[in-house]
Amino acid sequence: MKKPARHLITSALPYANGPLHIGHLAGVYIPSDIYTRYLKIKGEDVISICGSDEHGVPITLKARKEGITPQEVVDHYHELNKKSFEDFGIEFDIYSRTSNKIHHETASDFFSTLYKKGEFIEKTTEQYYDNEAQCFLADRYISGTCPHCSSDSAYGDQCESCGTSLNATDLISPRSMVSGTMPVMKETKHWFLPLDKYEPWLKQWILEDHKEWKTNVYGQCKSWLDQGLQPRAVSRDLDWGVPVPVEGAEGKVLYVWFDAPIGYISATRELTDEWELYWKDPDTRMIHFIGKDNIVFHCIVFPAMLKAEGSYILPDNVPANEFLNLENDKISTSRNWAVWLHEYLQDFPGDQDVLRYALCASAPETKDNDFTWKEFRNRNNNELVAILGNFVNRALILTNKYFDSQVPARAETNEYDREVLEIMALQKDKVAAALDNFRFREALKEAMNLARLGNKYLADTEPWIVIKTDEERVRTILNIALQITASLTIVLDPFLPFSVRKLREWLNIETLPWDMAGRDDLLSAGHKTDRPGMLFRKIEEEETDRQVKKLMETKEKNEAPVKESAPVKENISYDDFASLDIRTATITAAVRVPKTKKLMQLTLDTGIDTRTVVAGIAEHFDPEAIQGKQVSLIVNLQPRKIKGI
């Protein structure tokens, strides 16, 4: 493979409607940061791009709910997240945002270019329109009764109660969540990117030319390509986003997934006048770091957009990670089940590298992984403190004790010394080989093995005993131990930037380039080192227990029945009310409905008869636990069949 002239690293743009958590870090930003730092220390030409994704419906919903403008929402989270990245040493060359002017221009121009080339098809479809608020309603803005489970709190895109994905037109008695009124169907025009047109080319490019992509990425792409691609809408009716730059397109903006990846381009433009070198020169190697939920957009939709435009390069690889769970449960922003980065730093000030280490060591590279506080503590105490911190401390303290902190000269080496030096020299290539293949867990392990080697070397050579009889021999031993320490500052640099900085200060050296790692002459005899402090502190059980307790409290809070009250339905007449026959009934039997997640079949004794009712409660109640309980029931509701019952 030809060596690329430069690298362009992109990291998925975090959506600016919430703070960042450990899942973001482990899945995307730690790998991308390690990779970027690695390329930089190797002396490659590389830029790392990221920014806030600030458009789309959820942000407008959040703004409406909080009674502020969408701009205020994104301003808040942009600043918060930008700071979190800085605090954790995630070094982007630029952290931009999609609500700024340069992005609007870039995205608008991109659309115009495709529009002028005739790359879009226009389609007029019928969509729900809110007459009172005078706007089209995205599916998310519509609620109604689910046609499958009869839950009355289904959204236009999905029923939260039974999990079915829906079209807004499927809903029974739809209501606008903006005004509460009943929406009407109205025609609206949208632009579509005909992905089907690029299908043959995508098949060749991915399925034939990129067999080396990770199996999850390749498999997902293959599944889409095998099913056949369809034209995909690139615009929507909304007043928040990049306006569609076409006459007569008032009230329409670019669909956020058209808009967001262009954010990578606008951020690069904002960073450098040479942006076209990074985006259009075939000698540039582009890598997208993303989570698994983003695969199709980065592997199919965005490449199709770039291809349609014509002058851009395509990604060389898209190393998508799986998801990180937390204490055996899915991370969820809405359920507050997460470790938030800004909160972590309040509770563990100065311990950024510990989290970086723990998340990299158990990154969800091939399958979903679980983060536990216990593992976090163990990783810190047994690996960072005991192996790395301890070795560095031993080497420097011994030097301080025996040779007044000066690097001793190496005399004659014996066979064992040479063996150790040889392993040390090979270690950087092992780390590099893993990093080149985006295997970050393995790379970190190999880097740590260098510290393990150091501990073993000291244990085997026992300088604290030899010093009594043979000082010359100890000089050689400590020289070698210190050379290992110096190499550690190189191979660990991408992973633990904060700690490596400290270590360099104690060794009194500058940042060394990658290729020097493993050399036996990084520190010359007589070089003065500093007395070391603590590289890592021990984390006590109380500290992590407190974190677990915090999560348990969240869980309790979530389980408490403080359900948000649904919007009040339209008033009904007294006659309607009077016609409801509500009675108290006793549950005599309850069984789960097979092949459903949420449905439970109940047998009820109403006092007047015994009847069978299906309720969407199986996620929250145990069949055994609710037997004998009393419920109220409208006994004259029209009977319906659900799942054949």
Add this chain to the structure above:
RNA sequence: GGCGAGAUAGCUCAGAUGGUUAGAGCGCAGGAUUCAUAAUCCUGAGGUCCCGGGUUCAAUUCCCGGUCUCGCUACCA
């Protein structure tokens, strides 16, 4: 429902074009050691490789069927 990925030691994960004793780190047990933040080093115990069938001389690996977890499912972002 359809599709994709995963399931291997107590935990977190590697791995094998099908072939003798399936690996690592952590945890656990025993020993050595004291320079070091009781940190290190050595040794050891631990596995129905998710379940059921098939192909084969041989299956944890390939094929078929199933179970569970996660993701995608085309206007969710």
